[in-house]
Amino acid sequence: FLSREKSIVCKLKELVLARKLEQKLRKHDILAMYLNEIYFGHGRYGVQEASRYYLSKPVIAIDLAEAALLAGLINSPERLSPFRDAAAAKKRRRYVLDQMQRRGYISAADADRANAAPVRTKAGKELDLEAPYYVRAARTELRRLVPADVLRRGGLRVELGLDVVAQRAAQDAVKRGLRRIDTRLRAYKPIATAESEAELHGIARRLKSDRKGRKLRNGAVVQAVVLHVEPAAKRYVVDLGGEPGLLPFRHVQRYQTPAAGTATYTRGDVIRVAMTASTELRDGAVVPVLTLEQGPQAAIVAIEPNTRLVRAMVGGDDFNLHPFNRAQSALRQPGSTFKTFVMGAALEAGLVTPNTVFADEKRAYRSGGRSWTPRNYSGRWDGKPHTLRSALARSINSIAVAVADKVGPARVAEFANRIGIESELRPDLPLALGASSVRPMELANAYATLASGGVTDKPILVTRVLDRDGHELYRASPAPQRTIRADVNAQLVDMLGDVVRYGSARAAKVGRPVAGKTGTTNRGRDTWFAGFSAGLVAVTWVGHDDRAPMQHGTGARFALPIWSDFMRGALKGVPVRPLPRLPHKLANTAKPPPDADPASARSARGDLTDDGTGIDDFDIDDVDDDVLESYARQL
Numbered sequence: 001f002l003s004r005e006k007s008i009v010c011k012l013k014e015l016v017l018a019r020k021l022e023q024k025l026r027k028h029d030i031l032a033m034y035l036n037e038i039y040f041g042h043g044r045y046g047v048q049e050a051s052r053y054y055l056s057k058p059v060i061a062i063d064l065a066e067a068a069l070l071a072g073l074i075n076s077p078e079r080l081s082p083f084r085d086a087a088a089a090k091k092r093r094r095y096v097l098d099q100m101q102r103r104g105y106i107s108a109a110d111a112d113r114a115n116a117a118p119v120r121t122k123a124g125k126e127l128d129l130e131a132p133y134y135v136r137a138a139r140t141e142l143r144r145l146v147p148a149d150v151l152r153r154g155g156l157r158v159e160l161g162l163d164v165v166a167q168r169a170a171q172d173a174v175k176r177g178l179r180r181i182d183t184r185l186r187a188y189k190p191i192a193t194a195e196s197e198a199e200l201h202g203i204a205r206r207l208k209s210d211r212k213g214r215k216l217r218n219g220a221v222v223q224a225v226v227l228h229v230e231p232a233a234k235r236y237v238v239d240l241g242g243e244p245g246l247l248p249f250r251h252v253q254r255y256q257t258p259a260a261g262t263a264t265y266t267r268g269d270v271i272r273v274a275m276t277a278s279t280e281l282r283d284g285a286v287v288p289v290l291t292l293e294q295g296p297q298a299a300i301v302a303i304e305p306n307t308r309l310v311r312a313m314v315g316g317d318d319f320n321l322h323p324f325n326r327a328q329s330a331l332r333q334p335g336s337t338f339k340t341f342v343m344g345a346a347l348e349a350g351l352v353t354p355n356t357v358f359a360d361e362k363r364a365y366r367s368g369g370r371s372w373t374p375r376n377y378s379g380r381w382d383g384k385p386h387t388l389r390s391a392l393a394r395s396i397n398s399i400a401v402a403v404a405d406k407v408g409p410a411r412v413a414e415f416a417n418r419i420g421i422e423s424e425l426r427p428d429l430p431l432a433l434g435a436s437s438v439r440p441m442e443l444a445n446a447y448a449t450l451a452s453g454g455v456t457d458k459p460i461l462v463t464r465v466l467d468r469d470g471h472e473l474y475r476a477s478p479a480p481q482r483t484i485r486a487d488v489n490a491q492l493v494d495m496l497g498d499v500v501r502y503g504s505a506r507a508a509k510v511g512r513p514v515a516g517k518t519g520t521t522n523r524g525r526d527t528w529f530a531g532f533s534a535g536l537v538a539v540t541w542v543g544h545d546d547r548a549p550m551q552h553g554t555g556a557r558f559a560l561p562i563w564s565d566f567m568r569g570a571l572k573g574v575p576v577r578p579l580p581r582l583p584h585k586l587a588n589t590a591k592p593p594p595d596a597d598p599a600s601a602r603s604a605r606g607d608l609t610d611d612g613t614g615i616d617d618f619d620i621d622d623v624d625d626d627v628l629e630s631y632a633r634q635l
Contacts, residue, residue: 036152040070041077042320045139048154054082055120064106065114068096076278078320079289082119084250090119131167132319134160134312137328138461145474146465155468161309161460166536169569170300170312173540177562178254178298178317181542185551187295188255191223194268200225203270207241216240216275219324221293221546226269236265237282238273238290246280247273247290251321255294274545276321291321296558297545299326300566301444302538303459305451308478310441310459311536312570324545331423331437332541335519335555336504337530338416338434339400341446343392343495345415346407348488354389354495354582358399365405367429374401374433389495393503395518397433404432418483419456420446434519443530444539447516450493451532453580454484494582496531504556505529510567512576518560524553529560534577536570538563 021030040050050070051059062070072092073080082089094115101111138160143151150156182188194200203225216222224238224245236247252265265271271294278289295317302312315325324330346352362381364373374397381398391399404412410427413436417425421443425436441459449456457480465474484492496515500508504518508531516531526543527550542558543550550558 032152038074039077040073041081042083063114063117064097064110065093065117068093068100068114069119072096076280076289078278079248079280086119093119130164130171131162131313132323133315133325133327134162134167134310134461136319136323137313137325141461142465145462150467150473156473157466157468157470158462159464159466161304161307161311161463163311163570165572166302166312166566166570167314169566169572170302170314172569173562173566174298174300174314174317176565177540177542177558178295180561181558182255182295184557185295189294190226190265190269190271192270193266194225194270200268203268204239204241207239209241211241216243216288218275218277219545221272221274221544221548223270224273224290226265226267226271228267229265238271240273240288244282244285244287245273245275245290246282246287247271247292251289251291254317255292272548293545296542296550296553297322297326298540298542298559298562299330299440300538300540300562301327301440302536302566302570303444303448304535305448305532305537306535308445308448308457308460308480309463310461312538312566326541326545327440329439330541330545331439332526332543333436333521334434334438334443334530335521335526335528336395336397336400336434337443337517337519337528337539337555338436339392339395339432340450340492340496340517340530341416341419341421342400342404342407342412342432343388344419344450344484344488344492345412346388346403347491348415348485349407349411351407352388352403354491355387357385357387358391358402359383359385360391360396360398363398363402365401365429372429374398374429389498392495392517393498393501395499395504400432401429404429416446419449434521440539440541443528444537447530447532447539448537449483450489450496451534451537452480454482454486454489455480456483457481490580490582493580497579497581500531505531505560507556507560508564510564510571512571513579514567515579516563518555520554520556523549524551524558525549527553527555527558529555529563531563531567533567533571534579535574536567538566538570540566 035047037045038047039045040047042053044050044053047070048059050073051057051062054070055062055066069082069089072089072095075092079085080089080092097106097111097114100106101108138158142158146156194203207223207225222240224240226236226238227244228237230237234249238245238247271292273290274293276289276291279286280289281287297316298314299316300312300314301310303309304311313325313327315327316322347354360376360382362373364371366372376397386394386396386399388399388403409429409431412431413425413427421438423436423438423442425431428435445459457478460476460478462474463476464472467473493515496517497513499505499517500514505516508514508516508529510533512533514531514533516529519528519530520526525547526541528539528541530539532538540559540563542553542562
């Protein structure tokens with residue numbers, strides 16, 4: 001009920017809350033609440049759910065040995081899971097039984113019989129294994145939709161908008177995509193290695209100095225230096241800067257693949273790790289358990305535009321290690337994916353058409369009380385005229401900002417909020433380059449508005465809830481509302497189609513017509529692709545949780561291949577449907593417009609760049625780092 005902060009103030013709050021609970025509830029009720037909420041590992045909450053998951057039977061049907069097994073998991077559910085370490089689970093079960101015997105709850109004979117029983121587990125075939133991030137999000141949504149007392153009684157049938165085929169395609173695409181990125185970034189290698197004991201101690205002193213006495217919070221990503229390898233305990237012991245940490249071998253498995261090499265670390269290696277909520281005993285002391293954070297994270301969310309059903313959701317590389325759902329909750333800067341809303345607002349205002357010409361030229365603006373000059377990735381401005389269609393396809397920053405200046409950033413923010421972006425947007429010119437943070441789910445819903453012809457609605461996770469007697473407790477009630485004129489929407493979709501046909505997303509080949517926009521922020525901190533076919537919208541994001549830069553990271557290189565892989569799997573066997581095209585664009589679809597530069601012309605002929613994108617990284621959003629940091633701190 002409270003945070004994991006360890007402080008006197010927190011303990012006093014817990015004391016007050018405990019007294020209030022005892023005054024309001026009976027001991028039996030408090031225990032029931034606890035057993036229904038406690039975490040048992042593998043995304044399972046509550047003893048009933050844990051019993052069905054580990055033992056494939058209701059909790060009322062378990063015996064003493066099985067009850068002790070479940071009770072033993074509470075201390076460290078991921079480490080003691082019988083699916084991961086049956087010996088550790090059995091040892092912990094013995095400890096629980098011994099404690100019960102000592103306190104007189106069971107006899108010695110009962111304890112001996114239970115200890116002699118083998119650890120028999122049989123994983124239930126449940127949706128959590130297929131879609132842990134989705135199910136966790138649906139569970140949270142359920143608490144809003146159904147009264148708490150009804151939830152506690154249980155026996156509910158919950159129907160979701162999930163498509164299992166799409167979900168499996170999303171999980172496979174994330175796994176394959178991160179493996180490819182890890183290889184490209186050489187993420188399996190340590191950041192540095194101490195060549196001597198003196199250098200190792202110097203690194204440890206630096207890490208301690210960098211911490212400045214601050215306590216490490218859960219999820220914080222920091223550098224650590226490896227002190228020991230303990231093969232028997234299957235873990236590394238590291239120095240976090242004056243504090244030890246434990247990195248289990250199983251938390252390193254992502255980097256131990258044939259494609260990425262073997263992540264075998266030795267004394268003196270410097271690595272990136274993150275704190276978890278788990279702890280383990282070492283030499284009588286409680287030591288935090290860590291995860292390895294050498295490579296970036298990724299997220300996918302897919303929405304069916306005409307129904308707004310959320311068909312797939314992946315919030316990270318591994319739910320058991322990284323349960324934070326980045327697809328639903330991470331606030332990240334969307335980069336050039338936001339240029340779509342700049343063009344939409346200008347088209348809607350009647351100030352431009354897709355063929356209106358702007359020059360790619362150096363220009364200073366006033367933003368945040370100072371002068372700011374947006375730059376293109378190349379650092380140059382070609383001075384040539386470009387239609388807005390071409391400028392969006394090639395992701396020319398100077399023209400996007402010029403359009404935002406013409407229409408007004410407040411109008412851009414209003415347009416984005418109206419079609420599905422719910423986060424607060426600062427109505428300044430850097431907004432044109434995606435400086436205000438949004439969630440992947442919001443971005444997917446906004447693009448779903450475009451894919452549905454200009455109609456907005458809320459994303460739907462839970463479609464229906466029935467009680468144990470089949471009575472309907474909840475049914476999703478879509479409330480579609482037109483938020484973009486049909487003619488404006490058609491122009492915008494056609495422009496996004498050109499991004500794929502000859503622009504920065506030319507690598508988005510999925511065997512059917514698609515449209516979308518790449519996005520990248522400074523130094524590759526956030527990389528995106530937001531795109532759609534006629535029946536499915538998907539947004540992919542790749543980046544580090546602590547916003548660390550990614551070398552050569554762009555939306556085209558990192559996020560787009562994951563998106564394409566997912567769409568091919570999710571839409572396999574689904575009939576191909578065309579996207580709407582403007583009449584004058586139906587002919588010669590592969591030919592770039594007359595104002596396109598030689599790089600775009602080469603792309604149209606198939607002469608791709610070294611990363612296979614067919615575009616020379618025009619997509620980087622070059623906003624000054626301090627401006628971006630200011631926007632990142634707004635929420």
